Every structure is written in structure tokens, then in C-alpha cells.
Amino acid sequence: MSRCPCWEALDVLKAAPDGPVAFGTDLSPAGILAAYRAGVYPFPASDEYTRALNEVVFADQVQEGRIPLVGEESADPYAVSWWSPDPRPVLPVSDTHLSRSLARRLRNRLPWSTSLDRRFEQVVRECRAGRVPLWLTDELIASLVRLHDLGHAHSVEVWEDGEDGDLIGGVFGIQVGSVFSMDSMFFHRPGASKVAVTDLAARFAQAGGVLLDAQRDSPHVHDLGGILVAREQYVRHLRQSVGDGLPMPTAVLPARRLAQPTRAR
Template sequence: MLSRCPGWEALNILDAPPDGPVAFSGDLSPGCLLAAYRAGAYPFPAYDEYTRALNEVVFADQIQEGRIRLLGESADPYAVSWWSPDPRPVLPVSAAHLGRSLARRLRNRLSWSTSLDRRFEPVVRECGAGRTPPWLTEELIASLVHLHDLGHAHSVEVWEDGELVGGVFGLRVGPVFSMDSMFFHRPGASKVAVNDLAARFAEAGGLLLDAQRDSPHVRDLGAVLVPREQYLRHLRDTAYESLPMPTATLPADRLARPTG
């Protein structure tokens, strides 16, 4: 049973800054984490005291004006900033694609396979290993694992001869899958993970993979920018019928085969 987070449930972020935090709240409990994703926001924990203090000083005026909200009753709300960029980079599941070179390698040389939810926590920890700043805190990882146990968070794994060589993880909210992070130990493995996720999510009726933060890498995957308002409408699509994603371990070269 997840605790409710009325602050997130009542928050309207349409008028929040497009390129900065939309809220501060130190509550990373599973219930509040899921409520934030449903509201269209994702967390970025401060990784040291300087960053936490900077949050409080830099955004004080916007908080006083009500453009950025302080949520919950946590002792230190500035320990976690919450973001919802406008515009938002999203990848329609039908637009996911592998580059020609990677597709050729999958068809001719790579004997990779993919799976869903076989190694959720290891994928999360691989995504955080060596990253600067270190945003995947132990508290955040614990909440993500709890949400995975409840069926809200998922991972895709890429395997080479039994070795985990790539993956992606995130949270599913209706027709949207919000990808938190990805990793690779072999060139192209993270792209294969994202394409596999798109294929499995499409089979479950999903529409969009949310890349959260814009970058050349996510554009290369096929992401496009949409207004925040449009992104939020997708999250709140009440007509969407949630279906389970396929869980079978599958050959990765199927992703390189022509469709149609």
C-alpha cells in the first residue's frame, strides 16, 4: 500500500518555469515518487550540501512568487529538486529505430538477447555507477525498487552470453513510460535496450517513451520535443487501457528486421 501525496496530486505545473525546477520536496518515498511522475515531474536529489544550499538561495524569489512550490513536510525540502521541462523530449514507440550500422551488427555478428524485469536493481545501479553528479541515491534506489515490486517501475536488460551489457529503467504512467536512465558496456547496447522497451511497450498499448532531458543522444534515438501541456495530456489519458508488457527473453536481432 502506497501513502498518498496530496501536494503532488493537487499541483498544477503548467505555469512553472520551463527550464528549472517546478517544485522542491525532500520526500522520496515510493508513494510521493509515483505521484510526482503522475504529475509530470522527476527528481534530482542534491548531491552535497553546497548544491542543497544553492537550491534554496537561487530559487528563493520564484518560490516566494509561487512559481516553484515547496511540497510536503520534509525537514529539508531543498534536498531534492523536481523537474518538468517545457518542451519535453519524447520518443513515440512507432518512431524508435536502430541506426544502420547497429542493425547490421545485430543481424550479422551480435548474438544479444533482451529481457524485461529480470535484473531491475542491478540495472538501476549500473545506470548510477560512475555518474557525476551522483543523482541515484540509496533512498531513491530503495523507492524505485519498491515501485518495481508493485509493478510500476520496469527495466529492460541486454545480454551477451549471459553477461548484462546494457539496460534501461523507468516508470510507467498510463500510455507513457518515463525513462530515468540507461547504461551500456558494449557499444550500442543502450540503444538496443531503448528499442526493445519501445517494442514491448507498444505491444502493451503504450504510446510514448519520455526521455526527460533533451540531448543529442536522445534525439539520435528518435526523440522529438513536445510542449509540456501536450505531454501532461498524454499522462492523463483516461481512455488508455493498461496491458502487461511481454516478459519473454527475446533475440535482439528481431529489432533489426524490416517491418511491414
């Protein structure tokens, strides 16, 4: 059994491409931020059954040192698994786009608007509502809110009729230099989560950002312009990122601006 005292000591590039790269229970704001800077994100067990399943499936690999334990000694390391898929799904901000049909709906009849960081915790809790498995635990949400207060975590909100209207979609995640790692998104109207991601790409590009990390591959990601890159390439990009990037614009903006021909495909 191997134990890494910190994320900087973990060679994530040697980990298996399709399983957890580590186990450990440190969901503190500092621990989460260090993990994202190493190209790793957490997936807390939603219940005792999932925690026990982690132990049953992966205990041998942990004992053999193929999957390390990260952080301080813990009585229950299997409560949180940590992941860094290979390949990694990403969205280059310059290529993130809406479909032609959604862009047409925005131009013609959807009075939606977007904002940044106006309702961070509400977006996180909307992303958690009704989700199975329930990986957005109370402990993780508390740390994400603290990271938001510190300027590392951000949300985009989609409003049906200005900021005084209904919140109908959103996305949130953590910024590391020129990379923004998206944790989750939600929608209450068809297309609202895609508008949130496209808006995030536009704001992040304006701040000097380069990549949106989608963490998990899906048709939804490819519809928006997502591609797969080798984990080594993704981690190299993270290591080359400097600082926390420039502040993204927070103003409430019309969503139809995202439906211009250069951004709709």
C-alpha cells in the same frame, strides 16, 4: 512562499519551462508515483554543496511563490528538486528505431538478447555507477525497487550471450498508463543502451503503450527517433492515460529481431 499538499494541487503548466517546478523531500514510492502521474520527476541533490546551491539560486523564487514546496513541512526542502521540462523529449513507440549501422551489427555479428524485469535493481545500480552528479541516492533507489515490486517500475536488460552471459546494457523507468518515463540507461558495449530503449519500445507497444518519455533532451534521444512536444501536450496525454497498462512481455528475446528493416533507419 506557497506549499502544495499534493501533486494533484500543483499546476505544472504554469511553471517555468527550464527550471525546477517544485522543491520537496518526499521520495516515498507513493510520492514518486504521484509526481510521475503529474508529469514531474525528481532530481535529488547529490551532496551538501548541491543542496546549498539550490537554496542560493532558487530561494527568492520559493519565497515569492513562483516555485512551490510540495508535501509536508520539511526542514530541508532543497534536498530534492522536481522537474517538468518544456518542451518534453519523447519517443513515440511506433517510430523508435536503431541506426542502420547498429542494426547491421546486430544482424551480422552481435549475439545479444534482451529481457524485461529480470535484474531491475542491478540495472538501476549500473546506471548509478560512476555518474556525476550522483542523483540516484540510496533513498531514491529503495523507493524505485519498491515501485518495481508493486509493478509500476520496470527495466530492460541487454545480455551479451543469453541471460547466462554478461549484462551489457539496460534502461529503467516508471510506467503511467500508456506512457513510460525512462529515468536512466547504461551500456558496457557500444550501442547496448540504444538496443535497450528500442527493445523497451517494442515491448511497450505490444502492451498498448504509446510514448517513451526521455525526460532530458540529447542527441542520443534524437538518434532513436525522439521528438520534442510541448509540456501541455505531454501532460494532457498523461491525464488521458487510463490505468497502468497491459503487462509487457518478459521473455528473453534475440536482439536481432529489432534490426528488421521496418525498425532500422
